[in-house]
Amino acid sequence: MTDTIDRSNTADHDRVLDHLVVRFAGDSGDGMQLTGDRFTSVSASFGNDLSTLPDFPAEIRAPAGTVNGVSAFQVNIADHEITTPGDDPNVLVAMNAAALKADLHRLQPGGTLIINEDSFGERDLEKAGYVTEYGPNSEPINPLEDDSLNGYRVLRVPMTTLTKQVCEPLGIKPRDAERSKNFFALGLVSWMYTRPVEPTEEWIGKKFAKNKQVAAANKAAFRAGFNFGETTEAVGHRYEVRPATLPAGTYTSITGNTALSWGLVAAGQLAKLPITLGSYPITPASDILHELSKHKQFGIRTVQAEDEIAAVGVALGASFAGHLGITTTSGPGVALKSETISLAIAIELPMLIIDIQRGGPSTGLPTKTEASDLNLALYGRHGESPLPVIASYSPAHCFHAAIEAARIALKYRTPVILLSDGYLANGSEPWKLPDVGSLPDISVPFTTEPNHVTADGTEDFWPYLRDPETLARPWAIPGTPGLMHRVGGLEKADGTGNIDYTPENHEHMTELRAAKVAAVAADIPPTEVSGDLDADVLVLGWGSTWAAIDAAVQRRRRAGVKVAKAHITHLSPLPPDLGDLLRRYERVILPELNRGQLAHHLRGTYLIDITSVSKVQGLPFKSREIEDAIDTAVTNLSDDQRGATS
Amino acid sequence: MSTEQVAVTTKKDWTSSQEVRWCPGCGDYGILLAVQQLMPELGVAPENTVFVSGIGCSSRFPYYMNTYGMHSIHGRAPAIATGVATARPDLDVWVITGDGDGLSIGGNHLIHALRRNVNLNILLFNNRIYGLTKGQYSPTSEVGKVTKSTPMGSVDAPFNPLSVALGAEASFVARTHDLDRKHMQETFKAAHAHQGASFVEIYQNCNVFNDGQFDGVTKKASRDEMMIDLAHGEPILFGNENQRGVMQGTDGFLHIVEVADVGLDRILVHDEKNEHPSLAFALARLNSDDHSPTPFGVFRNIERAEYTKSVSDQVLAASEANGPGDLNTLLASNGTWTVN
Numbered sequence: 001m002t003d004t005i006d007r008s009n010t011a012d013h014d015r016v017l018d019h020l021v022v023r024f025a026g027d028s029g030d031g032m033q034l035t036g037d038r039f040t041s042v043s044a045s046f047g048n049d050l051s052t053l054p055d056f057p058a059e060i061r062a063p064a065g066t067v068n069g070v071s072a073f074q075v076n077i078a079d080h081e082i083t084t085p086g087d088d089p090n091v092l093v094a095m096n097a098a099a100l101k102a103d104l105h106r107l108q109p110g111g112t113l114i115i116n117e118d119s120f121g122e123r124d125l126e127k128a129g130y131v132t133e134y135g136p137n138s139e140p141i142n143p144l145e146d147d148s149l150n151g152y153r154v155l156r157v158p159m160t161t162l163t164k165q166v167c168e169p170l171g172i173k174p175r176d177a178e179r180s181k182n183f184f185a186l187g188l189v190s191w192m193y194t195r196p197v198e199p200t201e202e203w204i205g206k207k208f209a210k211n212k213q214v215a216a217a218n219k220a221a222f223r224a225g226f227n228f229g230e231t232t233e234a235v236g237h238r239y240e241v242r243p244a245t246l247p248a249g250t251y252t253s254i255t256g257n258t259a260l261s262w263g264l265v266a267a268g269q270l271a272k273l274p275i276t277l278g279s280y281p282i283t284p285a286s287d288i289l290h291e292l293s294k295h296k297q298f299g300i301r302t303v304q305a306e307d308e309i310a311a312v313g314v315a316l317g318a319s320f321a322g323h324l325g326i327t328t329t330s331g332p333g334v335a336l337k338s339e340t341i342s343l344a345i346a347i348e349l350p351m352l353i354i355d356i357q358r359g360g361p362s363t364g365l366p367t368k369t370e371a372s373d374l375n376l377a378l379y380g381r382h383g384e385s386p387l388p389v390i391a392s393y394s395p396a397h398c399f400h401a402a403i404e405a406a407r408i409a410l411k412y413r414t415p416v417i418l419l420s421d422g423y424l425a426n427g428s429e430p431w432k433l434p435d436v437g438s439l440p441d442i443s444v445p446f447t448t449e450p451n452h453v454t455a456d457g458t459e460d461f462w463p464y465l466r467d468p469e470t471l472a473r474p475w476a477i478p479g480t481p482g483l484m485h486r487v488g489g490l491e492k493a494d495g496t497g498n499i500d501y502t503p504e505n506h507e508h509m510t511e512l513r514a515a516k517v518a519a520v521a522a523d524i525p526p527t528e529v530s531g532d533l534d535a536d537v538l539v540l541g542w543g544s545t546w547a548a549i550d551a552a553v554q555r556r557r558r559a560g561v562k563v564a565k566a567h568i569t570h571l572s573p574l575p576p577d578l579g580d581l582l583r584r585y586e587r588v589i590l591p592e593l594n595r596g597q598l599a600h601h602l603r604g605t606y607l608i609d610i611t612s613v614s615k616v617q618g619l620p621f622k623s624r625e626i627e628d629a630i631d632t633a634v635t636n637l638s639d640d641q642r643g644a645t646s
Numbered sequence: 647m648s649t650e651q652v653a654v655t656t657k658k659d660w661t662s663s664q665e666v667r668w669c670p671g672c673g674d675y676g677i678l679l680a681v682q683q684l685m686p687e688l689g690v691a692p693e694n695t696v697f698v699s700g701i702g703c704s705s706r707f708p709y710y711m712n713t714y715g716m717h718s719i720h721g722r723a724p725a726i727a728t729g730v731a732t733a734r735p736d737l738d739v740w741v742i743t744g745d746g747d748g749l750s751i752g753g754n755h756l757i758h759a760l761r762r763n764v765n766l767n768i769l770l771f772n773n774r775i776y777g778l779t780k781g782q783y784s785p786t787s788e789v790g791k792v793t794k795s796t797p798m799g800s801v802d803a804p805f806n807p808l809s810v811a812l813g814a815e816a817s818f819v820a821r822t823h824d825l826d827r828k829h830m831q832e833t834f835k836a837a838h839a840h841q842g843a844s845f846v847e848i849y850q851n852c853n854v855f856n857d858g859q860f861d862g863v864t865k866k867a868s869r870d871e872m873m874i875d876l877a878h879g880e881p882i883l884f885g886n887e888n889q890r891g892v893m894q895g896t897d898g899f900l901h902i903v904e905v906a907d908v909g910l911d912r913i914l915v916h917d918e919k920n921e922h923p924s925l926a927f928a929l930a931r932l933n934s935d936d937h938s939p940t941p942f943g944v945f946r947n948i949e950r951a952e953y954t955k956s957v958s959d960q961v962l963a964a965s966e967a968n969g970p971g972d973l974n975t976l977l978a979s980n981g982t983w984t985v986n
Contacts (some may be wrong), residue, residue, distance in 0.1 A: 045983045252982045262976060269973055276733045277724075296964035298971030301732055306758035308727035313718075313755070315699070317729020320716055320736065325729065343719050433982065436973045478714040478730070478737050481693045486662070486709050487700075488717025498664065499709070623663050 187225025721752025
């Protein structure tokens with residue numbers, strides 16, 4: 001980012017930055033996620049707005065010291081509202097040679113490099129691939145000794161040595177002490193960017209309460225790093241990022257997976273229903289299983305099933321029995337669950353399928369983000385099997401998206417797919433806590449009485465006798481006397497629910513199932529457009545691209561470019577006003593972390609052109625990439641298109 | 647299960663209005679009748695009973711029971727039933743499956759339901775053939791079986807359903823057959839009384855695609871010589887005059903012997919409560935094929951922690967320890983700060 005403002009004018013005054021992007025990079029075993037997380041928490045409670053991007057390998061411990069084993073955590077902190085983790089870090093903390101090798105290209109020109117110079121021995125350099133050539137004749141090349149870092153402000157610190165030194169009087173063995181070097185780095189960065197010290201020291205005490213020696217080592221290393229900044233002239237000035245002026249309220253720092261989990265807990269409360277979660281561990285969705293397993297006092301039952309198919313089966317069985325049945329997974333799991341989701345469509349029961357998308361196909365990039373399951377969500381079932389699909393767009397929005405998914409599922413008695421992705425799942429942002437009392441009541445009544453009278457005057461129960469408005473069928477749960485009924489995958493007669501293979505009935509039921517999903521559109525609020533409403537170019541988005549689109553549109557507008565944006569949450573059915581809205585613009589740009597799946601869908605639905613902007617690198621968009629697409633679109637407008645938007 | 651007084655019911659109360667659509671002469675009719683007749687004896691209410699099935703001929707079963715029911719998808723009934731039972735431990739949940747549904751496409755769910763000891767009554771109709779798809783061999787078909795998909799004979803080694811169940815740590819394992827309503831009802835009753843996963847294999851005749859598969863054992867003329875009735879605490883004897891029996895040899899294996907040759911006190915006394923499954927396993931594998939003496943009855947019936955109760959206990963324990971869930975507390979649980 002280029003709009004960092006150095007507001008200092010005197011040498012002894014702390015310098016003020018409007019934002020700062022720090023990337024902590026090290027070996028998978030170096031505790032970079034913990035370090036980044038801690039820097040984030042301190043900044044959040046200090047009052048900065050922020051956004052984070054954890055970026056770690058699929059292997060738990062890839063070979064130590066190699067580029068493949070590098071784990072990084074990027075955080076953007078600001079004194080104003082921001083949405084992205086920043087395109088290019090201002091500061092890169094490289095705990096070893098491999099981290100420098102892997103991430104140097106991300107650092108902005110002239111940026112600050114904080115290097116643990118103890119991890120640049122010959123073996124370290126070889127493992128990191130800093131060699132003249134591969135093979136028997138290769139010689140290590142030390143980037144600290146040539147001119148390759150000339151364009152940066154380099155701070156070489158013997159972090160491992162200094163950490164061992166401060167731990168020695170505590171009686172901690174050097175090998176154990178070495179593990180605290182990430183806290184040295186955190187201490188140094190905390191000094192350089194004027195982060196409060198006490199919360200982290202307090203946190204270390206609590207986090208490592210069970211192992212006093214580790215707590216002592218971490219505290220000593222943290223303090224040593226901080227003092228190193230204060231006493232070593234080479235470190236230079238301190239910088240400050242002042243609190244942002246966020247709307248008044250109580251805030252917490254939240255990741256998408258935690259927000260989604262809490263949204264599910266809230267959905268159960270708002271629906272007045274117990275929750276049963278069927279889930280099978282899969283990256284990056286497992287944290288939802290972990291989180292929900294911690295909150296049993298809300299009447300939540302979690303079943304770690306034998307496989308993905310069983311997990312969705314458990315959810316559907318629970319829904320049949322009167323719970324809010326939920327299953328959480330990622331793309332490969334959705335593929336396996338497909339047959340059961342179709343059964344849920346046929347037997348018209350509420351159920352939530354949560355897909356935390358990752359790079360595919362197959363195992364693909366398990367720890368990296370992608371939004372390429374949209375087609376799977378929209379179309380990935382046998383038969384004519386429509387269902388509602390919604391997508392969350394920010395970590396905090398996952399909370400509300402979960403409630404919305406549950407609301408639709410319950411009201412219309414249908415399975416609903418909620419799409420999130422790896423970036424939202426692990427990324428975090430400050431979240432202004434909602435007023436719990438203002439959350440919607442999404443409860444629906446169970447049917448407890450017969451709903452039909454036969455010709456001879458006896459009352460009976462028709463499981464497929466529908467609500468004329470929502471087309472939802474009655475939900476009568478086991479335990480209800482007199483309403484015993486059977487559901488199943490065989491085609492049912494509308495009304496009675498008896499098996500019915502007649503041609504007219506199947507066509508009628510097929511149309512009904514589609515009409516029921518289409519009816520959800522009535523609940524979708526008008527699509528919000530922001531920016532220059534009269535622009536010729538609209539940037540449309542869905543899912544986690546929201547952050548990069550927001551930043552890009554803001555910056556192009558500051559640069560004098562007229563551009564509008566809209567972001568949709570409901571992907572099936574689409575918002576009823578979307579077609580007309582898109583037709584108002586000369587050019588619609590649609591950035592997606594896939595090869596243009598929504599663009600394709602919208603072209604087919606509305607018969608209008610859409611400029612797809614695609615990225616499939618396992619990483620979120622940089623704002624700059626979307627800015628470029630906006631500029632290209634504006635430049636390419638013909639003269640008669642320019643200013644034609646009414 | 648509810649402790650409340652349950653209204654007295656009759657077979658009619660358990661019979662749905664749906665026309666039964668199995669082939670005439672199918673063994674499934676006998677099983678359906680046995681269940682519908684038995685249900686009033688169990689002291690439970692139709693509205694608190696759920697039948698879940700997969701796909702296959704046997705899986706049509708729930709449509710004919712006037713209870714709550716789901717005819718689900720191929721192989722998945724144990725998983726779906728686990729969801730029903732976990733959400734609602736107050737319900738009586740039955741799983742109806744077959745040799746293809748339960749042991750082929752759904753084998754994984756079956757073994758895990760048994761391992762977890764979910765309170766389900768699982769009835770596996772074993773006819774050693776795929777009936778609904780018109781006659782392919784199944785995972786319980788014998789090697790060499792000639793079917794539409796094995797014109798030169800099957801080369802697959804079959805499963806022994808009881809061995810699978812015992813290997814999966816099942817706490818209740820039994821075998822019965824479709825020609826003996828009383829034996830079926832006694833077996834189902836014991837399965838229902840058992841807290842945990844109950845697995846019952848039912849030898850069932852498919853008179854269209856595999857007629858007479860079990861005649862060598864279950865037909866009246868064969869029974870005396872071929873059926874071994876297991877009774878808990880009794881020596882394992884069979885034959886028209888109980889002249890034969892099962893003995894555990896010094897080699898540890900089970901042998902069929904003439905009682906006169908070894909003496910009654912050498913005959914194995916059946917112990918369905920034995921914690922160790924090895925004797926039940928040996929009994930389950932006593933018959934090498936459908937033309938050799940075959941044990942029927944309850945092989946294993948032990949008590950161990952039941953899954954849905956354990957899950958409910960944790961929900962209760964969490965509520966007691968933390969109080970009922972409160973959303974405001976949850977949202978503030980990761981630490982908060984205030985912006986004025």
